[in-house]
Amino acid sequence: MGRRLEAELLTPVEPKQATAKPAAWSPGFLWMLLPSFLAALPVLLAIFGGPEVKQTRWDVVGVGVWFVLLILAEALPVPMIRGGTMTIASILDVGAILLFGPWVAGALDLITTLAAQMLILRQRPGDATLNAGLYASTTILAGCAYLAAGGSLGSPRLGPDLLPVLIAGSLYFMLNTGAVSLLMGTRTGEDPGRIWRHQFRDGIPQYALSIGFGLLFARVRVAAGIPGVLLLVLPLLSARYALQLYADLKEDLASFVRALSVVLDAVDPYTHEHSVRVAEYSVRVARHLGLREDEVETIHYAALCHDIGKIAQHPEVIRKPEALDHEERRLMMRHPEAGARIVGQIRALRSAAAMVRTHHWRPDGRGYPAGLGDSDVPLGARIIHACDAFDAMTSDRPYRKGLPAQRALAELRRHSGSQFDPRPVAALSELHESGGLHIAPRDSELLVEIF
Numbered sequence: 001m002g003r004r005l006e007a008e009l010l011t012p013v014e015p016k017q018a019t020a021k022p023a024a025w026s027p028g029f030l031w032m033l034l035p036s037f038l039a040a041l042p043v044l045l046a047i048f049g050g051p052e053v054k055q056t057r058w059d060v061v062g063v064g065v066w067f068v069l070l071i072l073a074e075a076l077p078v079p080m081i082r083g084g085t086m087t088i089a090s091i092l093d094v095g096a097i098l099l100f101g102p103w104v105a106g107a108l109d110l111i112t113t114l115a116a117q118m119l120i121l122r123q124r125p126g127d128a129t130l131n132a133g134l135y136a137s138t139t140i141l142a143g144c145a146y147l148a149a150g151g152s153l154g155s156p157r158l159g160p161d162l163l164p165v166l167i168a169g170s171l172y173f174m175l176n177t178g179a180v181s182l183l184m185g186t187r188t189g190e191d192p193g194r195i196w197r198h199q200f201r202d203g204i205p206q207y208a209l210s211i212g213f214g215l216l217f218a219r220v221r222v223a224a225g226i227p228g229v230l231l232l233v234l235p236l237l238s239a240r241y242a243l244q245l246y247a248d249l250k251e252d253l254a255s256f257v258r259a260l261s262v263v264l265d266a267v268d269p270y271t272h273e274h275s276v277r278v279a280e281y282s283v284r285v286a287r288h289l290g291l292r293e294d295e296v297e298t299i300h301y302a303a304l305c306h307d308i309g310k311i312a313q314h315p316e317v318i319r320k321p322e323a324l325d326h327e328e329r330r331l332m333m334r335h336p337e338a339g340a341r342i343v344g345q346i347r348a349l350r351s352a353a354a355m356v357r358t359h360h361w362r363p364d365g366r367g368y369p370a371g372l373g374d375s376d377v378p379l380g381a382r383i384i385h386a387c388d389a390f391d392a393m394t395s396d397r398p399y400r401k402g403l404p405a406q407r408a409l410a411e412l413r414r415h416s417g418s419q420f421d422p423r424p425v426a427a428l429s430e431l432h433e434s435g436g437l438h439i440a441p442r443d444s445e446l447l448v449e450i451f
Contacts, residue, residue: 056101057153065226066096066108069233074116078243079251088240090176090207093139094169094214098156099221102143110136134179142172155222156215169211173204191287198293209239253301253348260343261304263311274391279303281387284437285427286380299380302343302355306384309339309356333368336360355381359388364418382421386412389420390428405432 070092077085089109096105110132117128147153151164177196185192213236220228261275282303286296310332340357343349358381361367363374393408403411409429416425431437 055147056104061226062099062221065229066092067112070108070112071116074113075120076240078247088236090210091213094211095217097143097146097168098218099154101153102140105143106136106140109139138172138175141175142168145171156218165211165215173207194287257301257304260308275304275307277391278387282383284431285383285387285424288427288431298351299383301349302352302380303384305339305343306356306359308342309335337369354378355384359384362419363421383424386420386424386428
C-alpha cells in the first residue's frame with residue numbers, strides 16, 4: 001500500500017488574534033503565485049537542469065498504460081480527516097522514474113493530475129495546478145537523485161539499483177510530506193513541523209511499500225510486459241480500498257464523538273458549547289507540551305465528551321440558574337464515571353474514556369472519583385481539568401459574569417500543584433502570553449472539525 005498526499009489549500013486561514021498586524025504581502029497574491037510557481041518548476045528543471053534530468057527512455061506503450069493508471073489513481077482519492085486527500089499514485093511514480101526517467105515521469109504527473117482533478121473531480125484550477133506542480137516537481141527531483149546515485153533506466157536491477165531506488169523513494173517521501181505539511185500549516189496555523197512528524201510516522205510503512213511496489217511494477221513491465229502490469233493493478237486497487245476503509249473508520253469515529261457532544265446540546269446548550277471550547281484549549285495545550293498527534297487526537301475526543309455523563313442527571317439540576325447545593329453537587333460528582341461508561345463502549349475510545357473518568361482528579365487528593373492515585377490519571381485528563389476550569393472561569397454563567405483571561409490564569413497558577421497539575425497550567429499561561437490561546441469563538445461547528 002502506498003500513498004501520495006494532496007493539498008486543498010488555496011484559501012488561507014486568517015490569523016485569529018484580533019490585534020494581528022496586516023501582512024506586508026497580500027495573502028491572496030501569495031496564494032495566486034504559489035500554484036503558478038509549482039506548475040512552472042518541472043518545466044524549468046527540464047530546460048535548465050543537468051544531464052540527469054534530461055535522461056529519458058521512451059516506451060510509447062508503457063507510457064500510455066502509465067497515463068491511464070495515473071488518471072485512475074488521481075480520480076479515486078481518499079479524503080483525510082485532517083484535510084486534503086491521499087492517493088496511491090506514488091507506486092506508479094516510482095515505477096515511471098525507473099522505466100522512463102525523471103522528465104517523462106514528471107510530465108505524466110503534471111498532465112494526469114491536471115486532467116483528473118479538473119475534468120473528473122471538478123476541482124478548482126488553482127487547486128489542481130498546485131497539486132500537479134507539486135507532484136511533478138517531487139517526481140523529477142526524486143528521479144534526478146535516482147540517476148545521480150547510479151540507477152539505470154528501463155530495466156532496474158535488484159542489486160546495483162536497489163540503493164538508488166531507496167534514495168529516490170526517500171527523497172520523494174520527504175518532499176511530498178514536507179510540502180503538504182507546510183501548506184497545511186499555513187492554512188490551519190499549526191506548526192508545520194508537527195504536522196510533518198505526524199505524516200512521517202504514519203507514512204513510513206506505506207511509503208516503504210510504495211518503493212517496493214514501484215520497483216515490482218518496473219520489473220514486471222520488463223519481464224512480463226503490459227499483461228503482467230495489468231495483473232498488478234488488482235493489488236493496487238486493493239491498496240486503495242484499504243486506504244478508504246482506514247479513512248472511513250477515522251471519520252466514523254469522529255462523527256460518533258461529535259454526535260455524543262451534540263447530545264449535550266439537547267440537555268444543556270451551555271455544556272455543549274463549553275465542551276467544544278475545552279476541546280480546542282486542550283488540543284492547543286497538548287501540542288504545546290509536545291505530545292504525539294495520536295495522543296492529541298485522543299485528548300480532543302475526551303474533551304468533547306468529558307461532560308457527557310451529565311445526561312444521566314436530572315435536567316433541573318443541570319439547568320439550575322444558581323449555584324448547586326451540597327446534595328446536588330454530590331449527584332453531579334457522579335458524571336465522570338457515568339461518562340466513562342458511555343464513552344468506553346467504543347473500543348477505539350477506551351483511552352479517551354479513562355481521561356473522561358479522571359478529569360476531575362486533583363494532585364492534593366480532594367478530586368473525584370475517590371481513590372485515584374497519581375499513576376491512574378493520564379496527562380490528557382490533567383490537561384482537560386485545567387482547560388475545563390479555565391473555560392468555566394472565563395464564561396458567563398446565569399449567576400455571574402466570566403472573568404478576564406488574565407485573572408482566570410492567575411487563579412489557575414495560584415492553585416497549581418494542589419488543585420491542578422502544574423504542566424497544563426504553565427502551558428496555558430505560555431500560550432496566552434504568546435498569543436496562541438485566543439478566546440475560542442462560539443461557533444462550535446468550526447471547532448469540532450479540528451480532526
